[in-house]
Structure formats: C-alpha cells, structure tokens
Amino acid sequence: MDGQGRSRTTATAERAGTWHHALSLEGVSREYGRGVVALHPIHLTVPRGRFLAVMGPSGCGKSTLLQCAAGLDRPTAGTVRIGGTELSSLKEAALTRLRRERIGFVFQAHHLVPSLSVAENVALPLLLGRRTVGDRALRGLAAVGLEDRGDASPSELSGGQCQRVAIARALVTAPDIVFADEPTGALDPAAAEEVLALLREAVDREGHTVVMVTHDPFAAAWADEALFLMRGRLVGRQERPDAADIRRFLKDLGVGTA
Known part of the structure; x- marks a missing residue:
C-alpha cells in the first residue's frame, strides 16, 4: 500500500475510533x-479510557516523558503515536493543530x-481552531461544577476552581488524550481531591484517557495504573495502585515521599 493509501486508512480508522491505543511509545x-x-x-502503550499515573523523584524523566508523548518535545529516537498518528511525521503546523484539537x-x-x-477561557481551544463554540x-x-461562574474573571476564583476550569478547557475539544503535569501540586488536600475526582470521572463516564505526572502517592492512587521512573528508565508499574503500596515501592527504590 502506498503512502497515500496508508494515510487514508489511518484517517478512516481514527474517525471510526478503531485505534485501541490512545498513546503508543x-x-x-x-x-x-x-x-x-x-x-x-521507553516502550509504552496506553489504551483508550485509561487513567495512568507516572511517578518518580525529581529529575527521573517524568516531565521529559510527558513532553515527548504530547509533542511538546521531539525524542532523540523512537516513535510516538497519538491514536494512529505518528508525531514525527508531522510538520510543525500540523503538530500544533494536533495538540490543539486532539490533546488536552x-x-x-x-x-x-x-x-x-x-x-x-474554556472556549479558547475551540476559538483558535475556528470551530463553532455554541454552548460547549x-x-x-457544568461538568466541573462551575456553570454559574462563566462570566467571572479567573481572579475571582480560588486556586482549586481555576484548576477545574483548566480541566474543562482541556476536555472541551473531546481530545484523544489529556496530559496532566502535577495538576494538584499547588492545591490544598480538599481542592486536590476535587480535581482528581474530576479527572477520574472524565475517564469513567466519558471514556477520556488521562496521563498524569505526579510525585504524590495519594494522587497516583486515583489512577488505573502507576508507572515508576528512575534515572530515565521505567523500573516498575502497579495496577490499581494504593497509596500505601506506592509509598512502600518508592521506599524500596530509595525515594522518599511527603
């Protein structure tokens, strides 16, 4: 099959939702x-409708992994696919459009x-893409419990409310995948729990896919799976992670937690 044929097949499959993996490295x-x-x-696949937490100490490669996976940085080697689209094949304009329309x-x-x-703020990705905003x-x-604050300025909201707005903005384009980088790192425990519950709900109710970088075992325990990085290498993973088990695993690796 020639390149044009492969391109048509990929586009058709993506529209039909037949790509089983939201992300592949x-x-x-x-x-x-x-x-x-x-x-x-790193070899990694993230199925659609999955909540994945990526953990490890500072400097372990968590943010680098996220940036390469999201097309914010180009890897030195290897391939990254969002759905069926290989990011390395895209020119910068097409990559920018993919990030805007298919990634939150x-x-x-x-x-x-x-x-x-x-x-x-929530409508901004739609406006940039020249798509009809309507009441989306x-x-x-409304999905993040702020339907009565649409006319407010961000300065009138608490930190937790602003982060809920950020989640609404990330989801407004119905993206293939959402990348969350320490989304609760600046929040108090109550606000952090609200944000994590919203991400969990986005996966369970709407079928979204979330990849979250975090240093917090409590946050990672909301995920379906936790991956652990050390010095740029994948060193372990836990299905249905529990905060206490995560702390024990990190302790065994010589990594302290708060």
Missing part, C-alpha cells in the same frame, strides 16, 4: 547536549488568560 529516548540522557528507550493539557499552574472570562464551554463548566 516505541523505543522513545531523549538526549541533550554532551551526552546527557534524560530518557532511556492540565498543568500545575492553570494558565488561564486573566483578560478573558471563565467561559472564554458552558456544558464544560
């Missing part, structure tokens, strides 16, 4: 100048635009 590694290896070859992002800092209203932003706010 095959031998993905990342090196920086002077032989600094941030990530040794939630970071430790919510990155809301202060000059926009809460509803406008308001439905997204």
Whole structure:
C-alpha cells in the first residue's frame, strides 16, 4: 500500500475510533547536549479510557516523558503515536493543530488568560481552531461544577476552581488524550481531591484517557495504573495502585515521599 493509501486508512480508522491505543511509545529516548540522557528507550502503550499515573523523584524523566508523548518535545529516537498518528511525521503546523484539537493539557499552574472570562477561557481551544463554540464551554463548566461562574474573571476564583476550569478547557475539544503535569501540586488536600475526582470521572463516564505526572502517592492512587521512573528508565508499574503500596515501592527504590 502506498503512502497515500496508508494515510487514508489511518484517517478512516481514527474517525471510526478503531485505534485501541490512545498513546503508543516505541523505543522513545531523549538526549541533550554532551551526552546527557534524560530518557532511556521507553516502550509504552496506553489504551483508550485509561487513567495512568507516572511517578518518580525529581529529575527521573517524568516531565521529559510527558513532553515527548504530547509533542511538546521531539525524542532523540523512537516513535510516538497519538491514536494512529505518528508525531514525527508531522510538520510543525500540523503538530500544533494536533495538540490543539486532539490533546488536552492540565498543568500545575492553570494558565488561564486573566483578560478573558471563565467561559472564554474554556472556549479558547475551540476559538483558535475556528470551530463553532455554541454552548460547549458552558456544558464544560457544568461538568466541573462551575456553570454559574462563566462570566467571572479567573481572579475571582480560588486556586482549586481555576484548576477545574483548566480541566474543562482541556476536555472541551473531546481530545484523544489529556496530559496532566502535577495538576494538584499547588492545591490544598480538599481542592486536590476535587480535581482528581474530576479527572477520574472524565475517564469513567466519558471514556477520556488521562496521563498524569505526579510525585504524590495519594494522587497516583486515583489512577488505573502507576508507572515508576528512575534515572530515565521505567523500573516498575502497579495496577490499581494504593497509596500505601506506592509509598512502600518508592521506599524500596530509595525515594522518599511527603
């Protein structure tokens, strides 16, 4: 089959939802100048409708893994696929469009635009993509319990509420996958639990796929599976992780937890 035929097949399969994996990494590694290896070859598949937590000490490669998987950084070697799309095959404009339309992002800092209203912040990915907004932003706010705050400014919300808005924004395009980088790192325990419950609900009720980087065993315990990195290598994984088991595993690795 020629390249054009493969491209048509891939597009058809993605529209039909027949790609079973939301994310696939095959031998993905990342090196920086002077032989600094941030990530040794990683092989990983994340099925659709899965909540995955990635854990490990500072400098272990968690953020590098997320950045390569999300197309924010290009790996030195290996392939990354979102659905059936190989990221290395995309030019920068197409990669930007894929990130905007098919990937959702939630970071430790919510990155809301202060000059926009809460509803406008949620609708921003739709507006950038020149897609019809309609009431999708308001439905997204309702899903995170903030349907009455659409006209508010981000400065009028608490940190936990801002992070809930960030989740609504990440989900508004119905993305293939959501990447969350320490989404509860700046929140108090009550607000953190609300945010984690929303991510869990997005997976269980809507079938979204979430990959979350975290240092917190409590946060990782909300996931279906926890992966553990050390010095850029995948060193373990736990199905249906429990916070106490995670702490024991990290202790065995010589990693302290808060």
